[in-house]
Amino acid sequence: QVQLVESGGGLVQAGGSLRLSCAASGRISSRYSMAWFRQAPGKEREFVAGVSWSGGRKYYADSVEGRFDISRDRASNTVYLQMNSLKPEDTAVYHCGADRDDLVVPTSGAWDYWGQGTQVTVSS
Numbered sequence: 001q002v003q004l005v006e007s008g009g010g011l012v013q014a015g016g017s018l019r020l021s022c023a024a025s026g027r028i029s030s031r032y033s034m035a036w037f038r039q040a041p042g043k044e045r046e047f048v049a050g051v052s053w054s055g056g057r058k059y060y061a062d063s064v065e066g067r068f069d070i071s072r073d074r075a076s077n078t079v080y081l082q083m084n085s086l087k088p089e090d091t092a093v094y095h096c097g098a099d100r101d102d103l104v105v106p107t108s109g110a111w112d113y114w115g116q117g118t119q120v121t122v123s124s
Helices: none
Strands: 002-007 010-013 018-026 033-039 046-051 058-060 068-073 078-083 092-099 118-123
Touching (some): 002 092, 018 033, 018 092, 018 118, 033 068, 033 078, 046 068, 046 078, 058 068
Parallel strands (some): 010 118
Antiparallel strands (some): 002 018, 018 078, 033 046, 033 092, 046 058, 068 078, 092 118
16 A cells, blocks of 8 residues: 655645655555546546656646646656646645556546645635
8 A cells, every 4th residue: 555645735825836645655556557536626636757776757737738747756766746837726725646656647547546635726
């Protein structure tokens, strides 16, 4: 079993920045990809960004392309999401996910492990 713990959320004004972190622990025995999804009240969980085990493949939702950057540190089993130029529509609970097969699929049901999430609120 793999445990994921997110941190770094908070309240920020539009145009500001936040950096989210997700630390993985437990039985990490395979090469797993990681991703960030977000869920706003009353909406489906949506893909934000994903990164392969090697870090060589990165994917972004169109809505965050050019503003967000995903990275990972395999030594510490941590994935980061640097969020710049934040907008009120970025407000959501951000969840970290991990996939044992090193795939990056923009569908929440495809991911094997999830964290509890961290709240990001962007004020206008």
